[in-house]
Amino acid sequence: MERLTPLAYAFLAAEDVDPTACLVIGSMAVLEGPAPSADVLRELVAARLPSIPRYTQRVVPSRLGLRAPAWQDAPDLDLAQHVRERPVPAPGGRAELAALVAETMAERMDRDRPLWDLTVCAGLPGGGWGLLSRVHHTLADGVSGTGLYRIVFDSEAGVTEPPPTPPGTAPGVAWQGLATATAAVRGALALGAAMWPVRREGLLGHLDEERRYAWTEVGIAETAAVRRELGVTLNDLVLAAIAGGLRELLLERGRQPDPHALRSLLPVSSRAPGTAGRPDNQVTLMLSMLPVEVEEPVERVLRVHERVAALRRSHEPEAGLVLQALAGLVPFPVLSRGMRWTLRLPQQQISTVTTNVPGPRTPMTCLGRPVRQLLPVVPIADRVRVGFAVLSYADRLAFGITADAASTPDVEALAEHVAASWRAILDGRPVHARATATGSA
Template sequence: MADHMSPLDAVFLDLEDEEPEVSIATASIAVFEGPAPAKEEFLTAMGTRLRLMPRYRQKARQVPFDLGSPVWVDDPAFDLTYHVRRVALAPPGDDPVLHERIGDIMSQRLDRARPLWEYWVIEGLSGGRWALLSKVHPCLADGMSGTYPNQAIFDKSPAGGAEPPQDVWTPGPEPSTLSLAAGALRDLLLSPLEQARMIGRALAAPHATIRRVADTARGLIALTGALWPANASTLTGPISAYRRYAVARASLTDVRKIAHRADVTVNDVALSAISGGFRYLLLQRGEEPHARAARSLVPVSGRARGEEGGYENRVSLMPAFLPVHVADPVERLRVVHEHLAELKASRQAQVEEAMAALAGHEPFLPISWGLRLAAHLPQRHIVTVTTNVRGPREPLYLLGRRVLEILPYVPIALRLRTGVSICTYGDQIAFGVTGDYDSAPEVEPFARTIENELQALSLACRPNPALAVVTPLRSKGARPRRVAKRPSTGTKAPLRPATTKPR
């Protein structure tokens, strides 16, 4: 039986259809200690482990006339050797060479007639290392569940894990175009009954329903502010099909110390540093970094703790302005923290969750056509996208080789010229910067600016021997604020950097 995509998953296919030259595949790049496994050894291992991921042997099929959402069907011609590829870097195999290769691979679209993923074994990294690039279409796995394939193919010890069951996979019959259309028509006839059941469930729990409606109404009112266009800048505009890529790295322990001492979250610290990167871009291009110059889509996971695995997208997106107008790193961190707290309190995420739930019970045709129409309208509201995936703290292994680091990649589309992805693994936090090859070539200095911003925050948030221990001052209904007590007078002074200059 065909398995229908969720409305959110189908959005990604429609989005790519509207930009036929642009790839919106996402990726993670695991860098390993050497040596790289032989071709047959790796193919055998992947063939065994992919038994745990049946979706990786299925392809997407459109339903005729958009009568229903696309479906997943078994690929009777599935060929593992097509999806597992191998390439070697030119000497010296350092970061710039690796990043250039990643940009080349991610510029190419996945074949829509096949399962929407590829694995690339990249040999020849400096220091005897090698890498595995996992390239996946976002309709197959979103940013929050994108670590699921890694959990399936990686081991938690050099000795490996338990072998998957040795079953023999037999693809199911591929449905005909006629049967897909007939199934969609049947679902359309049953749609009113499903809507009636949904209303009945809501009436059976009136208090919870009223609370959800109130939260959604609050979020909808707040979300109307996001319809106001961002200030015009070179951060948005037409893009090509080709990409540049760079990486910034930092110690997760150091970032957590900053977050602890400033009484904010790790995500706040990361977004503050990214804001510094966009401020750098605007200043380098001779543009004024206005307060409304850089609005980013910030994903919020809809999964509960322990539900990170799986295929279906469960992510809400909050539009957040990055405070590129603030020169002082510490002040910028405070603004980020307060702005995100306001967005979360506004219930904007609940609006998208409610709309996605409602879309699952509505005919797909008007939803699809509406999305395609929106894709053709001028996009002036969102300037960039920022993703954040939390990886494991414990080391991972594959075929006895230890994973040294995991690097993230986020795609760009719809006039967004730069995107940033964040991934943690072990004690490292990595920022993957994606840029359009022609209109956003400064990905490398952008990445270095992120590192510099984190260093400035680390220096600014160090405990000062001349002051007492820094403690948060809280009052009911007030936002968190860090203060420092002077031993001699007991007066309070806001924490400010003493060793960095505003940019």
């Protein structure tokens, strides 16, 4: 039996110690109608499910808890428990769809069954419908979680615009990329320095069980000229837009954006080429302050670019891999107790999470119905009240925002702020160009 890695087990442990946590990742696909019945979709899933055996397995604890839980074939797999129907409340608009996503994503999964499910959501305007895909983070990370798409979607004609890559991803972010032990030590020191608590002006705090969800979409092709002119990546634009949105949120709440107020966890894929569809967790991290104190949009992009480049030079992702490897050497009873004890401490270092996943590069269909949108959802927990999931689909980029309902009911306004920040970046002029113009005058 294949046993859970320390990282995969951590997502189960987080739920065990926090009754408000639901560590499930997913996405809502919005399709053209008419919606199929759950029975028809179950037939499709039943035919394709054997191609991904992990989706037929459940997590089984070891006897006496001396070893990590393991993946084991689930007896009598009942697809009625995994493919369900839930209509979008009338009138089926944006608010109703967002509320359905938030409510469904906050529901915990039954660990006696395989940790995934699909929900057919009929009732969108114009006869459209949605398909909400959920996968527990123990089963897959953001990249491999899209493997569930292979079971229900088919690809159409291709597009030429490449999707974004997760923040900080680069060849060699794996054991073979550790040139020397010095690099690992430098990365560990950088991670240690990032463990200082953030300022109180941030967004940390107690979470309720209820969630809110909102989204905004932008085009990828429209960024080409800006990226060339500034010498930045699409990920730099993503992080800068999110920083701009959070800046406006803080200002609306009467808080002065502080350079040490908001630190984001940036997942970094450590996958080898060709393994994106394999269900598991192969991810490390970087921790970066978001430049919410910077008012000028283009300057904010350049600040993000500099910080991400500095994190790469400091080898933070490699250090994360080293820590995971060391955790695998610790006896499981010791690891489990230590992990649960740590998770009970009031976390004060990370204000938000920003995960950027390359999605399908070509348009897709489900049972012949075209997919118009893919809206990603990221879980929040451990005093992190707002999380951002970014997913590409063909030539579009969707920002999905999950928020704690009690403390952040204004999540739709935050989505609008992110969209406005994105537009301001594309409409802005480079800092050096403004300086040249000023000098010429």
